[in-house]
Amino acid sequence: MTPPFHLLAITPPTGPVDPELVGCWRAGAGDLALAVLLREPGAAPEALLDPAGRLAAVVRRCRERAIPILLAVDPEHALRAAGLPDVDGLHLRGDPSLVRLAELRPRLPGLLGRAVHGPPQPGHHLVDYTLVAPVFPPTTAQPGAPLGSKRPIGLDGLRAWAAEPAACLVALGGVGPATAAACLAAGARALAGIGVFFGPPARVEQDVAALSEQLRASHVVSPRTRA
Structure with a gap:
């Protein structure tokens, strides 16, 4: 399956968050497809798009550069989030059940991930991508949880997910220049991260x-995204 993006920030x-990092992503990615996932545990969907909120400048910069949000x-x-303006897709948290996915898919016309x-x-047939995490020990901790509290599935776990032909897998958790090739060899179709996209601009x-x-x-890059 062709992924809807290749890199997910x-x-x-x-x-x-520094909005200037959006330019660093585009410069580093070249012609590859990028997307950004707005995430803040506990926040309502509307808060993620608040024009006065902490993510507002990043949202504006992504819109200027036509990076899907x-x-x-x-x-x-x-369903409430699907009606918000300037949203290209939804990412369902918390291992949504097959029953819930089947209920929501016909009512969510845009990009849908889990x-x-x-x-x-x-x-897999009900979503456009599946974000599998963490593959390796993550480098960013959840609020209120110690770093390393999430148990990584490892490359064997990623391969088990990739055994399903319909799977379009995005790898997250400790994914960086030293580990990305192994994730792709294990079946990931795209790469996601927090720290790798948000840090000192030159390093990013x-x-x-x-x-x-x-x-x-x-x-894994589709011909339509090549220069």
């Missing part, structure tokens, strides 16, 4: 460029 759960929402808020953890689950551009080169080398 996930906003840090707290704190300020996805919202991370709990399944019970998905976050999953642990062993493989059905439902360098790291995104390294991920992009590994995506090209792995041949």
Whole structure:
């Protein structure tokens, strides 16, 4: 399955974000397809798009550069979030059940993804991508949780997910220049991260460029995204 993007920048759960980093992503990615996932644990969908909120400048910069914007929402808020302006798709949190996915898919016309953890689950035909996390120990902690509290599934776990032919997997959790090639070889079709996209600008551009080169080398990049 062709992924809807090749690189997914996930906003840090707290704190300020530098909108200038959007230009670093684009410079590093070149012609590869990028998307940004607006995420803030506990926040209502409307808060993620608040024009006076902490993510507002990043949203504006992504719009200027035609980078798709996805919202991370709990399944019970998905229908409300789908009606918000300037949203290209929704990302369902918390391992949504197959029953819930089947209920929501006909009512959500845009891009739809899900976050999953642990062993493989059905439902790939109901989403455009499945974000599998964490593959390796994540470098960013959840608010209120110690770093390393999430158990990584490892490359074997990622391969188990990739055994389903319909799966379009996005790897998250410890994914960076040193680990991306292994994730792609294990079946990931796209790469996601927080720290790799949000940090010192020079390092971010360098790291995104390294991920992009590994995506090209792995041949998961569709011809339509090549220069």
